[in-house]
Amino acid sequence: MRGLIEEKIESLTSMKNYPKQLSYSGNLDLLEHLKVSIIGSRKPTPYTKTMTHNLSQALSHVGVCIVSGGAMGVDAIAHAGAGAGNTVAVLPNGLDHKYPAINKKLLSSIEQEGLLLSQFDDDFIATPWSFVVRNELVVALGEVLVVMQADIDSGSMRSAEFALEMGKEIYVLPHRLGESKGTDELLKNGNAKLILDIEEFVAQFTGRKKEVTFNDEFLEFCKTNPTCDEAVQNYPDRVYEAELEGLIKVENGKIFLL
Incomplete structure (x- = not known):
């Protein structure tokens, strides 16, 4: 399904200005789910x-929909970890474009199984200011915001500002000193909470603590360093996803865990 969302979305009333238009492609029912950005x-x-994959997968397993911006890095890993059918990708461009090109396959699968959202005309091409607009919508849709890693001067930190303006809780990971100066700053100023245990974090969205495991048959298979052809033959859909998530690398025709 594709079209314009006519009904007002309650969570978006926290935005400074409610979107003038909101286009969608995919499963609108996901907007009714509990969501984490x-x-x-x-x-x-x-x-x-690894932590992004584990966290988004754990939340998805208990029915929480993952919202992100479709970008390279953390965004793509969060979408893939949740599974295409349980994620919302908010685009900085129109629905006719799959940007960035490296995520075209991922975004196409989300369009088919999950949900793409855009505040722009279908043929609109992303510009620097449209990423900021996109970021605000990503934050507004989620119950809370999780910033996995961020530099001081980054779009993620602007998103954190949106979350503070909206009164939303922000969560971050513990990092080594200097590895994620943006999230360190959020903690230093008392603007974020630490995720020290994924089970405990997930439990607040389920009302009970749920044992979360990350046994992955495909990753176990990759420990044997199979050839790429063998991996594709046995797990045709997982090779691309795992490589995108940064869990494996393909080198000289063989698969290696990272």
């Missing part, structure tokens, strides 16, 4: 990649 660096560390 996950954002962060386009160049996450291996630790951030």
Whole structure:
């Protein structure tokens, strides 16, 4: 399904200015789900990649829909970890464009199974200011905002400002000193809470603590360093996703865990 959203979305009333238009493609029912917004660096560390995947997967397993911005890095990993059918990607451009191009396959699968949203005309091409507009909508849709990793002067920190203006709680990961100066600053100023245990974080959205495991048959298979052809033959859909999430690398025709 594709069209314009005519009915007012309650969570978006927290925005400074309610969107003049809101186009969608996909499953609008996801807007009725409990949602968590996950954002962060386009160049996450291996630790951030793993934690983003684990967190979005754990939330998705208990029915929480993941919202992010469709960008490279943390955004793409959060979408993929949630699964295409349980995620909302908010675009900085019109629905006719799949940007960035490296995420075209991911965004197309979200369009088919999940939900794409845009505040722009279908043929609109992303500009610097449209990313800021996109970021505000990402924040507004979520119950809370999770900033996985961020530099001081980054779009993620502007998103954190939106969250503070909207009165939303912000959560961050513990990082090594100097690795994520933006989230360190949020903690220093008392503007964010630490996620020290994924189970405990997820439990606040389920009302009870739920054991969360991350056993992944595909990743176990990758420990044997199979050839790329073997991996694609046995897990045709997982190779691309895992590579996008930064969980594996393909080198000299073989698969390696990161």
